[in-house]
Amino acid sequence: MVAVKAGDVDGVLRRPNPQISIYLFYGPDIGLINERARAIAERSVDDPSDPFQLIRIDGDDIASDPARLADEAGTMGLFGGKRAIWVKSTSRNIAPAVDAVLKGELTDTVVVIEGGDLQKSSPLRTLCERSQKALALPCYADTGRDLGAVVDETLKNNGFSITRDARTALIASLGGDRLATRGELSKLMLYAHGKREIVLEDVDAIMSDVSSLAMDAVVDAAFGGEGTNLEIGSRRLAAEGVHASVLLGAALRHALMLLTTRLTVEEGRPIPTVMETMRSLHFRRKPLVERHLQRWTSETLKQAIALIQASLLDTRRMASLDDTIAAKTLLDLARMARR
Numbered sequence: 001m002v003a004v005k006a007g008d009v010d011g012v013l014r015r016p017n018p019q020i021s022i023y024l025f026y027g028p029d030i031g032l033i034n035e036r037a038r039a040i041a042e043r044s045v046d047d048p049s050d051p052f053q054l055i056r057i058d059g060d061d062i063a064s065d066p067a068r069l070a071d072e073a074g075t076m077g078l079f080g081g082k083r084a085i086w087v088k089s090t091s092r093n094i095a096p097a098v099d100a101v102l103k104g105e106l107t108d109t110v111v112v113i114e115g116g117d118l119q120k121s122s123p124l125r126t127l128c129e130r131s132q133k134a135l136a137l138p139c140y141a142d143t144g145r146d147l148g149a150v151v152d153e154t155l156k157n158n159g160f161s162i163t164r165d166a167r168t169a170l171i172a173s174l175g176g177d178r179l180a181t182r183g184e185l186s187k188l189m190l191y192a193h194g195k196r197e198i199v200l201e202d203v204d205a206i207m208s209d210v211s212s213l214a215m216d217a218v219v220d221a222a223f224g225g226e227g228t229n230l231e232i233g234s235r236r237l238a239a240e241g242v243h244a245s246v247l248l249g250a251a252l253r254h255a256l257m258l259l260t261t262r263l264t265v266e267e268g269r270p271i272p273t274v275m276e277t278m279r280s281l282h283f284r285r286k287p288l289v290e291r292h293l294q295r296w297t298s299e300t301l302k303q304a305i306a307l308i309q310a311s312l313l314d315t316r317r318m319a320s321l322d323d324t325i326a327a328k329t330l331l332d333l334a335r336m337a338r339r
Contacts, residue, residue, distance in 0.1 A: 003129055006138045013040055013137075020135050021106045022098060024128040026115035027139035028243040030089075031179025036139060037086065037114050044084040044110040053083055059090025059114075066097035073101045073109050082108045089114040095123035102131050117243070119319050141246055142178060147171045150178070154185050155198065162198040169203045215242065215250045220288045222251060222330040223258070223296070223304075225337030230330055244326035245315050251330065252308045258292055259301040266298055295337055304333055 004012055006027075013036065023040055025033040042048035055072060062069050072085055087094070094113075101111060115136075118125040128134035142150065148171055155162055162170070170188070174181045191206040192198050218233035220226075237247060264274055271293050275286055296304070311329040315322035 004135060004137050006140050009036070009137045009139070012135065016040070016043075017135075020133060021109070022101065022111045022113065022128060022131070022134040024098075024113045024115050024124065024134060024136045025139055026118040026122075026125055026136065028117045028246065029139045029141050029177055030116070031177040031182070032139040032142070033089070033114050033116075035178050035182075036137065037112050040110070041084045041086040041112040044112075045082045053081065055083065055085045056088065057085060058088050059094055060092060062087060062094045062097045063090055063092035066094070066100065069094070069097040069111070070100040070104060073106055073111055074104060076107075083110075085109065085111045087111065087113040089116040091116065093123055095127050098124060098134075099127055102127070102133050139178075141243075142174070142181065147174050147181065150181060151185065154182070155189070158189055159196065160189060160192065160198055161196060163200065166198055166200040166203045169200055170198075173203070215247060216285060218247065218330065219251050219254045220285065220292075222333040223254065223292045223337055224288060225295070225334050227331070227334050230334055234327055234330065238323060244322035245312060248308055248312050248315065248326050248329060251333065252305065252312065255301055255305045255308060258289070258296060259298060259305065262293055262296060262298050262301055265293060292337075300336060304336060307332060 023037070025037050027033060041054060045053040048054050057069070057072065069085070069087070075083075098111075098113070113124075115122075115124055120126075125136050128136040148167070151162070151167065151170060151174070174184060188198065188202065188206050192202050195202075214233060214236055218230060218237060221229035221233055261274055261278070265271055271290055274293070275290055278286070278289070281289060308329060311325050314325050318325065
């Protein structure tokens with residue numbers, strides 16, 4: 001099969017191919033993997049609450065007994081009808097078990113696999129990408145457009161509207177993991193219960209910036225030349241499992257924002273005046289960003305952007321060293337800031 005691009009996954013899932021027997025979801029966004037796997041598994045059967053129609057199997061069990069998946073997939077339902085086998089993620093290799101299923105013929109049965117963050121060379125990912133009966137579907141952290149769609153759909157389905165400034169602040173506070181995003185939206189809607197429109201004050205009152213608050217602190221420390229805060233924040237993000245590319249992406253967005261703003265300053269506008277126009281920036285970060293604008297010039301910011309872009313490319317080329325690459329890049333930025 002032709003590899004499915006991240007932006008095409010939702011379209012593929014809206015129009016499932018009846019020839020596909022196995023759906024493999026993989027990538028760094030564990031929440032999005034689970035959400036999509038649940039959706040396709042439950043949609044593939046008549047009654048998702050029936051344990052004989054929707055069978056859940058732990059990936060470790062399949063790795064220990066590779067024949068189990070093929071046996072389960074080839075079993076006919078007691079009362080007939082459609083069946084789905086939902087395989088939870090594991091760090092162990094289950095490619096042999098999946099290969100056995102692909103070599104057989106499935107009737108009214110779909111296998112859905114949560115694969116975790118698989119590298120391009122992963123045997124399971126390679127197997128599914130090459131098979132005519134399988135799809136390997138990437139799940140990456142939501143972009144601004146994706147987040148906007150999730151926010152709009154969720155609020156609308158629950159009877160809420162949202163003001164433009166509140167929506168901007170909300171989207172800036174989300175991302176990184178779909179499951180965390182859903183949880184934050186649930187808290188916000190619970191807080192706004194009894195209202196029809198969510199306003200900026202509601203967002204400020206309830207949003208904890210689960211995925212971005214710690215990341216912002218690390219980025220701010222790097223661009224502020226604060227080595228101690230950078231080390232503490234980086235260790236926290238590593239413990240929470242934040243992917244290196246996500247962190248470097250946040251640093252790149254910050255550098256691009258600073259460059260645009262710094263060019264305006266160098267054209268003659270005072271920094272305090274420019275800061276007043278940055279309404280989407282959380283008020284707690286404004287003093288830090290103002291110091292960044294004083295410390296960095298447009299030329300040094302261009303150097304920083306080139307450094308981050310090169311590091312992002314290196315994390316894809318040398319995936320096993322991605323955390324080390326990200327840590328070194330942030331330290332280099334802190335050294336540049338101090339100079």
